[in-house]
Every structure is written in C-alpha cells, then in structure tokens.
Amino acid sequence: xxxxxxxxxxxxxxxxxxxxxxxxxxxxxxxxxxxxxxxxxxxxxxxxxxxxxxxxxxxxxxxxxxxxxxxxxxxxxxxxxxxxxxxxxxxxxxxxxxxxxxxxxxxxxxxxxxxxxxxxxxxx
Amino acid sequence: xxxxxxxxxxxxxxxxxxxxxxxxxxxxxxxxxxxxxxxxxxxxxxxxxxxxxxxxxxxxxxxxxxxxxxxxxxxxxxxxxxxxxxxxxxxxxxxxxxxxxxxxxxxxxxxx
Numbered sequence: 001x002x003x004x005x006x007x008x009x010x011x012x013x014x015x016x017x018x019x020x021x022x023x024x025x026x027x028x029x030x031x032x033x034x035x036x037x038x039x040x041x042x043x044x045x046x047x048x049x050x051x052x053x054x055x056x057x058x059x060x061x062x063x064x065x066x067x068x069x070x071x072x073x074x075x076x077x078x079x080x081x082x083x084x085x086x087x088x089x090x091x092x093x094x095x096x097x098x099x100x101x102x103x104x105x106x107x108x109x110x111x112x113x114x115x116x117x118x119x120x121x122x123x124x
Numbered sequence: 125x126x127x128x129x130x131x132x133x134x135x136x137x138x139x140x141x142x143x144x145x146x147x148x149x150x151x152x153x154x155x156x157x158x159x160x161x162x163x164x165x166x167x168x169x170x171x172x173x174x175x176x177x178x179x180x181x182x183x184x185x186x187x188x189x190x191x192x193x194x195x196x197x198x199x200x201x202x203x204x205x206x207x208x209x210x211x212x213x214x215x216x217x218x219x220x221x222x223x224x225x226x227x228x229x230x231x232x233x234x235x236x
Binding site: 108114115 | 169230
C-alpha cells in the first residue's frame with residue numbers, strides 16, 4: 001500500500017527557504033497516472049494547494065506563491081520536494097504531500113493518498 | 125476568501141441526514157470540472173471520501189454520497205454517526221488565476 005512521509009525542518013527563520021521532502025514507499029512514483037503535490041493548512045484555517053509535479057517533470061503552481069515555489073521529483077530516490085523561498089510568518093502551517101490520481105483522458109480523480117503532515121513554524 | 129464556498133458548520137443528530145453544499149463559479153464547477161470531497165478528523169490528514177462528484181473510494185461507507193449540478197455540488201451523509209464528526213472540504217479545478225486545484229473553506233460537522 002502506497003505511503004507518503006514528509007520530512008524537513010520544523011522551524012525556519014523569516015526570509016529563509018523552507019525545504020521539505022516527501023518520501024514515497026509501497027508504490028511507483030513514475031507513472032503517467034499520478035501527479036505529486038503539496039498542500040498546506042494554516043492554524044485553524046482550511047486547505048491550500050501549493051503546487052504539483054507530474055511524472056514527466058511538468059510543474060503546476062498556485063499563482064499566489066508561484067514566484068517563491070519550486071516542486072521537484074527525484075525518481076531514483078522515490079521522493080519529491082518542496083522549496084518555498086523568502087518565508088514569512090504567514091507561511092507557518094502544516095504541510096501535506098499527496099498523490100493526485102488521473103484516469104484515462106486526464107480525468108481528475110482527486111488526491112487519494114496523503115502524508116501525515118509536518119508542522120513548519122516561521123520564526124526568528 | 126475561498127474560491128469554493130462552503131457553510132462553516134452543519135450539525136445533526138445521530139441517524140439523521142445532513143448535506144454540505146459547495147458553491148463555485150463558471151471557472152470551476154460550472155465549467156464542468158469534477159468535485160472531490162475530503163474528510164479531516166482532528167489532528168489527521170484529509171481523507172478522500174468522494175471523487176468525481178459522486179464516486180466512493182473503496183472502504184468509504186455508502187452513507188456518504190455526492191452530487192453536482194450547475195455551479196454547485198453537495199455531500200450528503202445519511203445515518204449520521206458520531207465518528208462522522210469532522211471537517212469536510214470540497215475540491216475542484218479552476219481555470220482562472222485563482223489556483224488551478226482549489227479547495228473550499230471547509231465545513232465542521234457536529235454530531236449532536
């Protein structure tokens with residue numbers, strides 16, 4: 001059964017770069033049926049999609065964060081990563097990685113597997 | 125302000141039926157993009173409970189059902205149980221500059 005696990009620093013200083021990795025186990029990361037994405041949840045607030053990457057390396061980012069976000073994939077290590085630069089206190093959140101599944105003709109079937117989430121606090 | 129609008133809270137007694145609405149626009153739900161629903165228990169990651177407007181993943185009880193019409197979608201829970209108390213989020217694709225894959229603001233379901 002596919003499992004995702006986020007890892008990375010729990011504390012990042014303002015203006016620095018947040019870096020997180022999502023390790024994929026129990027399944028393949030190299031499939032045209034999947035995108036690999038990052039979602040965050042600020043304290044007491046809802047979910048915000050940050051960005052995703054396809055098996056071929058095509059990236060998609062939410063416009064409000066696009067200038068600061070990079071999502072990359074390392075198929076040899078079966079993991080994908082998030083980098084968010086110039087962070088502020090507003091970036092303090094629980095960060096989730098998730099698999100987006102697509103069917104034939106790129107039909108979107110939602111985010112079917114999620115990591116447990118990792119809390120990142122931006123503070124000096 | 126979320127692109128998809130959900131009521132902040134819905135409540136019901138055990139055994140009752142509740143519905144959660146998700147209102148979008150012509151750039152997302154109204155454009156024909158599918159809606160997915162997630163359940164988030166306290167302290168846990170979201171879990172997909174409905175995909176493609178009305179389909180249940182394996183293991184999700186048939187008490188959960190989804191529908192879509194026009195620029196809105198709904199999640200219904202029949203025979204409400206205490207374990208259903210959670211936050212629920214709708215999600216779809218948006219073709220405007222709002223963010224591609226977008227979520228609703230979430231609805232807190234309380235079992236009375």
